[in-house]
Amino acid sequence: xxxxxxxxxxxxxxxxxEAVQDMELDIRDGEFMILVGPSxxxxxxxxxxxxxxxxxxxxxxxxxxxxxxxLEPRDRDIAxxxxxxxxxxHMTVRENMGFALKLSKTPKEEMNRKVEEAATILDLNQHxxxxxxxxxxxxxxxxxxxxxxVRNPRLFLMDEPLSNLxxxxxxxxxxxxxxxxxxxxxxxVYVTHDQTEAMTLGDRVAVMRSGVLxxxxxxxxxxxxxxxxxxxxxxxxxxxxxxxGRLEGEAVRxxxxxxxxPGLLRSRLQSRAGDGNAGDVIVGIRPxxxxxxxxxxxxxxGIHFKAKIDVVESMGSELYVYFDVATHAxxxxxxxxxxxxxxxDLPKHGSATTVVARLDPASKAAPSQEIELVLESSxxxxxxxxxxxxxxx
Numbered sequence: 001x002x003x004x005x006x007x008x009x010x011x012x013x014x015x016x017x018e019a020v021q022d023m024e025l026d027i028r029d030g031e032f033m034i035l036v037g038p039s040x041x042x043x044x045x046x047x048x049x050x051x052x053x054x055x056x057x058x059x060x061x062x063x064x065x066x067x068x069x070x071l072e073p074r075d076r077d078i079a080x081x082x083x084x085x086x087x088x089x090h091m092t093v094r095e096n097m098g099f100a101l102k103l104s105k106t107p108k109e110e111m112n113r114k115v116e117e118a119a120t121i122l123d124l125n126q127h128x129x130x131x132x133x134x135x136x137x138x139x140x141x142x143x144x145x146x147x148x149x150v151r152n153p154r155l156f157l158m159d160e161p162l163s164n165l166x167x168x169x170x171x172x173x174x175x176x177x178x179x180x181x182x183x184x185x186x187x188x189v190y191v192t193h194d195q196t197e198a199m200t201l202g203d204r205v206a207v208m209r210s211g212v213l214x215x216x217x218x219x220x221x222x223x224x225x226x227x228x229x230x231x232x233x234x235x236x237x238x239x240x241x242x243x244x245g246r247l248e249g250e251a252v253r254x255x256x257x258x259x260x261x262p263g264l265l266r267s268r269l270q271s272r273a274g275d276g277n278a279g280d281v282i283v284g285i286r287p288x289x290x291x292x293x294x295x296x297x298x299x300x301x302g303i304h305f306k307a308k309i310d311v312v313e314s315m316g317s318e319l320y321v322y323f324d325v326a327t328h329a330x331x332x333x334x335x336x337x338x339x340x341x342x343x344x345d346l347p348k349h350g351s352a353t354t355v356v357a358r359l360d361p362a363s364k365a366a367p368s369q370e371i372e373l374v375l376e377s378s379x380x381x382x383x384x385x386x387x388x389x390x391x392x393x
Contacts, residue, residue, distance in 0.1 A: 002064030002077075002154040002187055003029045004050065009059035011045050011211075019045040021211040023059070027189060032181050034202035035191045037234070042211040043191045044159055050189060051080050051157050064154060078155040079148035083163050085140045087132040087147075093119075094128040097146040111150075118146040121180060138169045145180065156181075156188040162197065174200055195235055199223070207231050209336075229282065229334060229388030232381060238287050238320065238356045242334055244327055245283040245382070252382065254283050255325040255353075257303045259377045268392050269382065281391060282334075284381035287320070290357035292365065293372040302377040308370050310354075319359040321371075324352040 004027040011020040020042040027033045035043040048054040049061060052073035061068055068076050087096050094115055101111040119125045122142040132140055141161060148156060161177070162170045178201050181188050192198055198205045199219040207214045207222065207230075215227045226232035232240050245252045245259075250266065252259050261269070293304050307323040357373060365371050382391040 003027065003062075004033075004155060004187060004189065005060075005062040006046070006050075007060040007062065009046070009049065009061060010057045011042070011049060011054060012057040019211050020049070023213050025206060025213065025216060027187060030185045030187055032178075032188045032190065032201060032203045034198040034205045035189065035208060036193065036195055036198035036205055037208035037214075039193060040210075041208040043193075043208050046208075047157050047159055047189060047191045050155070051078055052076055076155075077153050078157055079151050079153040080157045080159065081141075081144050081148050081161045083160045085132070085144045085164075087140060087143060089132055092129050092131055093124060093135070093143050093146075096132070096143055097150055100147065100151055114150040114152075115146070118149040121149065121183065122146050122176075136169075137165050138173055141165065141173060142176070145177075149180075149184065154187065156186050158188065158190040160192055161190075163192075163194070170197075177201065196237060199235065205235075207234060209234075225390070225393040226284075226381070227390050227393050229284075229383045229390075230336070232284050232383070232390070233334065236286060238358070240381070241285045241287065241353075241355045242383075243283045243285065243325065243353060243355070245281045247279050247281055247382075252281060252283060252380070255327050256305045256375060259283070259303055259375070259380060262378045265378075265380075265382070265392050280385055282383040282385050282388075284383060285355075285375065286379065287356045287358040289376045289379045290359065290373050291376070292359050292363035293374045294364070295360045295362055296374045302375045304372055304374050306370050306372050307355075309365050309367055312365055312367055314361070317361060319361055319363050319365060321357050321359055321363075321365045322354055323357070324354055326352050 006023050006025040009020060009023040010018065012018050023046060035046060037043050045054055049056050052068070052071060056069050063076060063078070088099065091099065097118060098111045098115045101114060115128070116125070119128055122145060124139070124142055124146060127135060127139060132143065135143065144161070162173050165173060174197060190201060202219060204216060204218055205222055206216045209230050215222060215231045222231060222235045226235060229242070233242065243254050243256070245254045247269070250261055252261055309321050309323050311322040313320040359365060381393075383389065384391055
């Protein structure tokens with residue numbers, strides 16, 4: 001096991017494009033670190049620099065305290081698991097898993113012992129004499145992981161290893177990956193574009209955007225206290241709703257009504273923005289901060305408003321309801337979020353914003369019907385429209 005330190009790392013290509021910019025990240029010994037972000041954000045490039053597959057333009061990379069910028073991949077004592085499995089089709093599972101050990105001239109008895117130990121961990125014992133073509137996608141991915149495990153490296157690097165699997169198998173394999181990492185305790189860096197994977201797997205998550213590290217924190221901290229609009233909109237499913245607002249005295253004026261600013265938020269605003277009594281803001285509201293007013297208990301303190309429901313999605317344990325408000329929040333960060341989610345080409349509802357609320361399944365919400373909702377005002381987030389920085393984190 002080993003600590004990994006990225007000390008002001010840059011990756012600049014000959015045409016001047018900067019894929020990674022001034023990345024500073026410390027990964028603790030034994031930690032499961034997730035790099036997450038939209039396509040093209042630099043997360044895979046950062047991983048490939050750790051592996052030695054990409055040269056580092058500036059900065060220092062240290063693994064276990066040793067500077068490894070100029071070391072060949074084979075000399076870094078790392079193991080990488082790829083998206084496409086990269087198995088040899090003519091070899092059995094046993095031969096695939098033991099191939100690296102064979103190349104290093106490991107004695108046959110020791111090689112067999114390590115392969116069988118890894119096969120036990122991954123539940124592959126009954127498949128050791130089969131070839132990859134006769135295995136399912138999940139089994140092939142476990143073989144690829146087994147090939148990494150038998151080497152007993154000080155660092156695992158995983159580049160979107162589950163993205164080729166179907167949705168149900170991906171959920172099952174997430175659990176397996178987490179269980180195996182906890183059992184082995186090996187420092188692991190895992191790249192994904194799937195924020196659900198990031199939130200469920202990682203000890204900490206590093207969110208990247210356009211080559212720049214945005215925030216590094218435990219999943220719950222990212223969800224509860226995003227430092228900017230990008231992190232707030234990227235983390236969470238369904239995504240956070242964003243509405244325009246204006247601070248006036250001890251309330252923020254929004255299209256849903258005037259929301260009183262709780263004392264804690266008010267003190268944060270004052271410490272960040274002078275008197276905090278006036279100015280345009282963007283209001284962030286998680287879908288679960290809404291509830292059907294008919295079902296809301298006395299414990300929910302917030303504002304009541306009426307909305308005409310456009311769409312209702314029943315998920316069994318909850319309802320997602322969609323409704324429009326007649327204005328939208330304007331921000332370059334929100335436009336980039338829409339592009340990252342490939343939403344920019346969807347039909348626009350004029351100047352309206354579509355809001356999603358997650359409700360109790362007992363709600364009677366129905367399409368084309370008006371319903372009274374309550375918004376739990378203590379959970380709102382406020383952001384600066386210029387630059388997108390959080391005013392309340």
